[in-house]
Amino acid sequence: MPPIAETTKYQRVPQRVVDDLKAAVGERFVLTEPDELLVYEADALTVIKHLPAAVVLPKTAEEVSAVVKILAAENIPFTPRGAGTGLTGGSIAFNHSVIIETARLNRILKIDYENRLAVVESGVINVHLSQATSPYGFHYAPDPSSQMACTIGGNVSQNSGGPHCLKYGMTTNHILAVEVVLPSGEIVNLGGGGVDAAGYDLLGAFVGSEGTFGIVTKATVKLTRLPQGVKTLLGEFMTVTDASRSVSEIIAAGIVPAALEMIDRATIIAVENSIFAGGFPTDVAALLIIEIDGLSVGIEDEAARAVEICLRHHARAVRIAKDDAERTKLWGARKRAFGAMGRINADLMVQDAVIPRSKLPEVLDEIYAIAARYSLNVANVFHAGDGNLHPNISYDGRNADEVRRVELASKAIMQLCVEAGGTITGEHGVGADKINYMELIFSDADMERMLAVKNVFNPTGLCNPAKVIPATKTCRYCSFGLEDFKKN
Amino acid sequence: MNKDHASLASSLAALIGGDYVTKNQALHLQELTPTLIIKPASAEQVRACLAVCAEADAAVIPAGAMTWLEGGNPLRRADVVLSVERLKRVIEYSPPDLMAIVEAGVALRDFQAQTRSAGQWLPLDPAGADGSTIGAIAATAASGALRLGFGTPRDYVIGLRLAHIDGTESRSGGRVAKNVAGYDLNKLYVGSFGTLALMTEVNVKLRPLPEASATMMITAATLARLLDLARRIRASAVQPVSIFLTAGLTEHASGKALLLRFMESAAAVKYQLQEVEGLLEGEFQAACLAVEEAEALWKKAVNTDELADYAVRLSVPLATVTEVFQQVLTRRAASFASADLGVGIIRLAFPADDQEALEIIRDLRSTATRVGGTLFIEGAAPKVKAALDAWGEVGELAKLMRGIKQNFDPQGLLSPGRFVAGM
Numbered sequence: 001m002p003p004i005a006e007t008t009k010y011q012r013v014p015q016r017v018v019d020d021l022k023a024a025v026g027e028r029f030v031l032t033e034p035d036e037l038l039v040y041e042a043d044a045l046t047v048i049k050h051l052p053a054a055v056v057l058p059k060t061a062e063e064v065s066a067v068v069k070i071l072a073a074e075n076i077p078f079t080p081r082g083a084g085t086g087l088t089g090g091s092i093a094f095n096h097s098v099i100i101e102t103a104r105l106n107r108i109l110k111i112d113y114e115n116r117l118a119v120v121e122s123g124v125i126n127v128h129l130s131q132a133t134s135p136y137g138f139h140y141a142p143d144p145s146s147q148m149a150c151t152i153g154g155n156v157s158q159n160s161g162g163p164h165c166l167k168y169g170m171t172t173n174h175i176l177a178v179e180v181v182l183p184s185g186e187i188v189n190l191g192g193g194g195v196d197a198a199g200y201d202l203l204g205a206f207v208g209s210e211g212t213f214g215i216v217t218k219a220t221v222k223l224t225r226l227p228q229g230v231k232t233l234l235g236e237f238m239t240v241t242d243a244s245r246s247v248s249e250i251i252a253a254g255i256v257p258a259a260l261e262m263i264d265r266a267t268i269i270a271v272e273n274s275i276f277a278g279g280f281p282t283d284v285a286a287l288l289i290i291e292i293d294g295l296s297v298g299i300e301d302e303a304a305r306a307v308e309i310c311l312r313h314h315a316r317a318v319r320i321a322k323d324d325a326e327r328t329k330l331w332g333a334r335k336r337a338f339g340a341m342g343r344i345n346a347d348l349m350v351q352d353a354v355i356p357r358s359k360l361p362e363v364l365d366e367i368y369a370i371a372a373r374y375s376l377n378v379a380n381v382f383h384a385g386d387g388n389l390h391p392n393i394s395y396d397g398r399n400a401d402e403v404r405r406v407e408l409a410s411k412a413i414m415q416l417c418v419e420a421g422g423t424i425t426g427e428h429g430v431g432a433d434k435i436n437y438m439e440l441i442f443s444d445a446d447m448e449r450m451l452a453v454k455n456v457f458n459p460t461g462l463c464n465p466a467k468v469i470p471a472t473k474t475c476r477y478c479s480f481g482l483e484d485f486k487k488n
Numbered sequence: 489m490n491k492d493h494a495s496l497a498s499s500l501a502a503l504i505g506g507d508y509v510t511k512n513q514a515l516h517l518q519e520l521t522p523t524l525i526i527k528p529a530s531a532e533q534v535r536a537c538l539a540v541c542a543e544a545d546a547a548v549i550p551a552g553a554m555t556w557l558e559g560g561n562p563l564r565r566a567d568v569v570l571s572v573e574r575l576k577r578v579i580e581y582s583p584p585d586l587m588a589i590v591e592a593g594v595a596l597r598d599f600q601a602q603t604r605s606a607g608q609w610l611p612l613d614p615a616g617a618d619g620s621t622i623g624a625i626a627a628t629a630a631s632g633a634l635r636l637g638f639g640t641p642r643d644y645v646i647g648l649r650l651a652h653i654d655g656t657e658s659r660s661g662g663r664v665a666k667n668v669a670g671y672d673l674n675k676l677y678v679g680s681f682g683t684l685a686l687m688t689e690v691n692v693k694l695r696p697l698p699e700a701s702a703t704m705m706i707t708a709a710t711l712a713r714l715l716d717l718a719r720r721i722r723a724s725a726v727q728p729v730s731i732f733l734t735a736g737l738t739e740h741a742s743g744k745a746l747l748l749r750f751m752e753s754a755a756a757v758k759y760q761l762q763e764v765e766g767l768l769e770g771e772f773q774a775a776c777l778a779v780e781e782a783e784a785l786w787k788k789a790v791n792t793d794e795l796a797d798y799a800v801r802l803s804v805p806l807a808t809v810t811e812v813f814q815q816v817l818t819r820r821a822a823s824f825a826s827a828d829l830g831v832g833i834i835r836l837a838f839p840a841d842d843q844e845a846l847e848i849i850r851d852l853r854s855t856a857t858r859v860g861g862t863l864f865i866e867g868a869a870p871k872v873k874a875a876l877d878a879w880g881e882v883g884e885l886a887k888l889m890r891g892i893k894q895n896f897d898p899q900g901l902l903s904p905g906r907f908v909a910g911m
């Protein structure tokens with residue numbers, strides 16, 4: 001395959017191809033006019049923008065397959081897209097690719113309580129599944145903060161997490177099977193759908209492949225029983241260090257909270273000044289949301305131990321949500337924190353990295369120091385229980401110098417986390433944004449092996465080009481050429 | 489057999505010392521007798537040995553404690569058995585981070601003893617021998633009776649160090665549990681039965697040890713009553729970490745028992761035992777087992793393959809497990825069986841002659857397939873193994889799987905023939 005040249009100008013899909021696409025999915029579901037395409041030029045990482053050559057909205061797996069075949073035959077790259085809430089530019093249309101959006105694959109096909117699973121199309125919004133099942137005492141456990149908008153297909157592709165993944169595991173622990181349209185157009189089913197499947201765990205490798213192995217059209221997911229009891233605590237701390245020490249100690253004490261989140265002052269203020277105000281005190285340095293769930297008899301004792309640990313680490317107070325309404329309000333405010341921060345300044349760089357939780361106090365101190373060094377404002381709101389940081393930097397994208405400082409600070413933060421024994425992303429993925437950080441944690445040999453797997457799923461490289469693995473990496477074990485990657 | 493094995497042996501001896509390169513006579517893998525057994529001492533040595541073997545076109549069988557080398561399909565070739573049993577250092581164990589990095593040859597039993605003193609554990613109790621190594625458990629994705637409550641090796645392996653057949657090395661994953669950087673190759677290696685690469689180090693996440701644990705055994709006059717009880721327990725608030733129905737494993741008139749295990753805080757365990765007692769209504773006999781007795785029984789429930797020559801494991805949708813279990817029992821009344829009602833796994837062992845066994849296994853496999861399940865052959869005579877694939881068909885996915893195998897082991901030297909689709 002010849003490398004596809006990158007130009008900054010919008011490039012049209014040949015009319016004949018457009019006609020074929022329209023024949024496959026219907027006239028209305030192929031967008032080609034630049035003004036229609038504008039909303040697709042970026043995802044929630046707004047700094048990288050590329051106009052797709054077209055957007056196609058298929059309704060079924062067969063239509064996705066037909067679309068993929070048409071494009072593959074013409075050597076036109078394509079990029080899967082769910083709701084576009086990705087924070088690392090995973091669904092940006094590099095190389096003038098055509099976006100295949102799953103918005104119309106939006107049916108919940110089966111809810112099967114006896115087998116504790118549901119079958120959904122990939123464009124189903126995450127929260128809709130839990131809304132459908134919670135009256136029957138079940139939910140779909142992975143709960144990204146974007147769950148009101150993001151799709152199950154996007155979650156599968158990113159192996160998304162969320163506050164409650166501390167106890168319940170990431171998306172990968174909840175996916176039993178997927179139906180996938182391979183970049184060749186072939187439709188295959190990966191995973192046993194609840195039974196042990198023979199052979200290599202292709203499903204496991206697919207989850208988290210960020211749209212570069214194929215397009216998910218259906219997913220069979222686990223349904224989890226809602227816990228009998230829930231207790232949500234809000235710990236108020238006058239220093240971030242006290243809050244982080246409490247986190248480490250709660251985990252070390254053998255308590256497995258359902259969620260353990262930290263919110264620092266900058267975030268609290270942003271949230272409380274927004275319409276999402278959760279009634280958080282604004283005069284503290286950090287808050288911990290500690291949620292304990294399980295059998296009602298067990299949680300009292302665990303909650304009491306968690307409170308005791310917080311108080312020992314100088315918590316000013318530990319509040320217990322008195323009812324469901326208060327609990328919902330706390331979580332509503334927490335989950336909308338990114339949105340609220342987005343209003344502090346013109347732009348927001350949401351960061352995502354993981355460190356061993358025992359290193360929280362030192363690493364957090366150093367992150368604030370890095371921000372100060374680059375004269376930037378950093379706000380931390382994150383999944384403290386599994387060491388998954390979100391140091392977010394608000395800035396003004398029109399200020400070139402500030403943008404440069406944001407880049408430098410982000411890199412310094414990544415390096416810090418890697419040196420502490422962590423990783424460059426815990427849930428938002430690599431996408432386009434973090435591609436150059438991959439070398440911080442993986443050797444060329446490690447990435448070659450990744451390419452050796454990608455090559456099997458996506459031998460032409462047409463599916464979601466220029467993501468995850470830097471284009472400079474080649475693979476001795478693969479047959480396909482380099483992907484052309486230029487950031488602008 | 490390859491002509492060059494004498495020179496291969498001396499090249500290997502030059503790398504790892506003559507004491508660790510032995511000419512094999514005693515170890516037979518079905519029809520095959522590997523020429524050499526080698527025991528390198530480090531990841532670097534493993535790598536160097538693989539390069540030398542690949543150069544000599546020698547088929548390599550990765551091994552841990554060498555207790556289950558006949559698992560899967562009969563090997564097509566076996567020149568060198570490479571055991572990592574000397575790689576037995578716990579490289580790092582960080583209790584506050586619930587994480588450890590261990591060499592692949594560390595025995596699970598020894599590792600558990602170490603973590604237990606920190607109040608933690610790797611909550612896996614895989615079927616298989618006591619001395620099983622963590623590398624082999626990861627490679628075979630072996631799980632046991634704790635699966636309902638705690639999952640499988642797939643859920644605990646967060647990073648790997650690998651030695652590849654071309655003598656290169658790579659790592660996958662990392663040291664933290666939450667990590668989505670790059671493709672999740674851990675998942676591919678786990679359960680690949682040594683056909684893609686050799687694991688030299690395994691990074692695992694750990695869990696806090698539960699405060700209390702209790703096993704309850706319940707018996708009744710008929711199987712139907714036990715099944716009904718199990719259904720009511722599953723629908724109630726209690727959350728057992730294991731819920732098994734067994735046949736032929738306990739000394740009861742009916743031969744059937746329902747086994748439940750709870751692991752949590754003492755208060756939660758006590759509450760759950762009371763809840764279950766509340767469902768019993770006098771027609772059942774129930775008892776909490778002493779620790780050793782419980783351990784032994786759980787072991788037996790997942791190691792049915794030790795009880796007879798033929799053993800199979802069915803994996804079926806949860807909603808069908810009791811129905812399939814009943815069918816399995818009628819098909820083979822005089823056998824040893826257990827059903828993991830929380831996961832949908834049925835294990836069955838039975839004595840039979842080869843011809844009869846072939847028919848029974850075919851029959852059971854079609855029973856499993858009919859409900860959307862699978863059947864794995866855990867133990868069988870060579871003749872039967874040669875006639876049936878241990879896992880069954882992988883269908884349309886064979887192409888992708890072969891593509892991966894081809895990229896990782898182009899000469900087909902790692903455990904050739906052992907895995908699915910002739911790989």
Ligand SMILES: Cc1cc2nc3c(=O)[nH]c(=O)nc-3n(C[C@H](O)[C@H](O)[C@H](O)COP(=O)(O)OP(=O)(O)OC[C@H]3O[C@@H](n4cnc5c(N)ncnc54)[C@H](O)[C@@H]3O)c2cc1C
Pocket residue numbers: 043044079080081082083084085086087089090091102122123143144145146149150151152153154155156157158159160161162163210211212214215216217338339427428431464
């Ligand atoms: C306010 C906010 C809060 C967030 N909170 C969290 C959080 O708590 N945890 C977390 O993990 N993430 C979080 N995210 C990130 C994001 O929501 C998740 O990554 C989510 O899974 C993306 O889903 P999506 O449908 O929007 O996918 P998109 O953004 O459309 O796509 C994401 C990637 O998946 C691929 N993709 C999408 N659909 C498919 C498909 N059907 N088949 C193949 N590939 C596909 C795309 O090509 C792209 O690479 C947050 C984002 C925002 C804006």
